[in-house]
Amino acid sequence: MDSIVIEGGQRLTGSIRINGAKNAGLLIQCAALLTDQPTTLRHVPKLADTRTMAKLLRHLGCEVEGERTMQIDPRGVAAGPLEATYDLVKTMRASVTVMGPLLARYGRARVSLPGGCAIGARPIDQHLKGLEALGATIDLRHGYVELRADRLRGGSFVFDTVTVGGTQNVMMAATLAKGASRLENVAREPEVEELACVLTKMGARIRGAGTSVIEIEGVDTLHGVDHAIIPDRIEAGTLAVAAALTQGDVLLEDAPVDHMHSVIGKLQEAGVQCTYEPDGLRVVGPDVLRPIDVSTRPYPGFPTDMQAQIMVLAACANGQSLITETIFENRFMHVPELARMGADIHVNGHCAVIRGPARLSGTTVMATDLRASASLVLAGLVAQGRTEIRRVYHLDRGYETIEERLRPLGAKIERRHDAPA
Ligand code: UD1
Numbered sequence: 001m002d003s004i005v006i007e008g009g010q011r012l013t014g015s016i017r018i019n020g021a022k023n024a025g026l027l028i029q030c031a032a033l034l035t036d037q038p039t040t041l042r043h044v045p046k047l048a049d050t051r052t053m054a055k056l057l058r059h060l061g062c063e064v065e066g067e068r069t070m071q072i073d074p075r076g077v078a079a080g081p082l083e084a085t086y087d088l089v090k091t092m093r094a095s096v097t098v099m100g101p102l103l104a105r106y107g108r109a110r111v112s113l114p115g116g117c118a119i120g121a122r123p124i125d126q127h128l129k130g131l132e133a134l135g136a137t138i139d140l141r142h143g144y145v146e147l148r149a150d151r152l153r154g155g156s157f158v159f160d161t162v163t164v165g166g167t168q169n170v171m172m173a174a175t176l177a178k179g180a181s182r183l184e185n186v187a188r189e190p191e192v193e194e195l196a197c198v199l200t201k202m203g204a205r206i207r208g209a210g211t212s213v214i215e216i217e218g219v220d221t222l223h224g225v226d227h228a229i230i231p232d233r234i235e236a237g238t239l240a241v242a243a244a245l246t247q248g249d250v251l252l253e254d255a256p257v258d259h260m261h262s263v264i265g266k267l268q269e270a271g272v273q274c275t276y277e278p279d280g281l282r283v284v285g286p287d288v289l290r291p292i293d294v295s296t297r298p299y300p301g302f303p304t305d306m307q308a309q310i311m312v313l314a315a316c317a318n319g320q321s322l323i324t325e326t327i328f329e330n331r332f333m334h335v336p337e338l339a340r341m342g343a344d345i346h347v348n349g350h351c352a353v354i355r356g357p358a359r360l361s362g363t364t365v366m367a368t369d370l371r372a373s374a375s376l377v378l379a380g381l382v383a384q385g386r387t388e389i390r391r392v393y394h395l396d397r398g399y400e401t402i403e404e405r406l407r408p409l410g411a412k413i414e415r416r417h418d419a420p421a
Pocket of ligand 1: 023
């Protein structure tokens with residue numbers, strides 16, 4: 001098993017180019033199923049999740065080649081199983097978003113129910129209700145969702161809750177439905193807008209992505225596309241916190257600043273200097289960090305995917321911070337590990353009270369989910385002494401070789417291949 005070992009206390013300086021966005025890329029990989037022409041994706045991040053999605057596409061009958069530039073040829077899907085198996089869905093929940101494209105393009109799909117995951121129950125009821133509103137018939141059998149529709153028809157649907165994946169799944173399905181669809185209370189995340197942009201390039205007719213109402217006029221066919229994925233706002237945010245914590249001075253090249261206002265706002269409140277430069281975002285950490293209050297919200301609010309990372313900043317700030325998690329019910333798993341490193345954090349339900357400044361000290365810690373792992377890396381960067389982070393396969397799902405990214409900035413960080421499980 002791999003582990004990451006960090007010798008803390010190094011100031012990070014220099015510049016780093018932000019990679020393509022994991023979550024945007026995964027959904028565009030799914031969108032390639034909506035056509036029978038080949039699709040080319042550029043700036044694909046080299047991540048475990050991206051590879052899992054490529055594996056699923058191959059299982060469905062696609063030919064997938066390349067990593068950074070990925071070619072997806074979906075011509076074999078018609079003769080394939082039209083099924084996402086339990087093993088693939090349990091490895092990565094985003095696998096359920098092949099449902100909409102398969103149903104819309106091939107009239108049926110069979111997808112394993114995802115079940116719970118480390119950060120909570122994470123149901124897909126809204127995906128299913130939305131697809132039903134477009135005329136799908138749905139059966140739940142043997143742990144699988146079976147969907148059918150000779151041809152989806154346009155419909156109206158109001159989401160009960162704001163869901164990114166649900167919005168994307170139903171939006172993709174509606175692109176090939178007969179007639180017009182209107183989706184309300186949809187997610188406004190940049191990844192929804194990015195997907196709509198790609199679908200539009202493929203020939204779809206979509207209005208309103210990025211607002212809370214999306215209207216789609218169905219078309220008969222979509223064509224292949226050549227598209228470069230937007231930079232990852234969460235990777236950029238994580239690196240911004242790394243610079244801030246280490247009193248560093250780092251230029252985040254290509255950082256998608258327009259998608260980062262809530263994160264940049266909180267960094268500035270904490271006293272971090274964030275400057276918009278022509279090449280990206282420059283982040284300079286202060287001598288003393290100020291405490292902050294953060295509540296996670298759907299976009300444009302503060303992203304839940306940055307909650308664990310900002311908590312490390314709060315732990316090192318001079319005073320009391322409050323962090324409230326409103327999106328997922330069980331997303332404080334990093335707290336006990338941060339506490340072992342010396343952070344003073346008390347969790348009460350959805351709220352965490354953090355009293356700083358903590359003098360973090362290195363030890364062996366265990367990663368529990370993707371963003372929790374990132375918070376442990378951040379803590380390791382400022383901790384006194386040596387931090388060993390185990391179970392880094394969580395980290396590798398969403399951060400491309402983090403050690404190779406951080407080392408040129410001055411971090412003392414390496415990967416070991418011999419850690420116990
Ligand atoms: C996506 C992101 C993930 C991020 C999350 C919230 C991808 C691949 N993943 O996940 O990194 O943390 O958005 O920004 O883009 N819900 C329901 N019913 C549903 C669907 C969702 O109740 O049918 C609930 C969830 O349990 C959760 C909330 O809605 O409490 C938001 O989840 P959702 O936006 O769907 O997250 P994902 O799309 O799975």
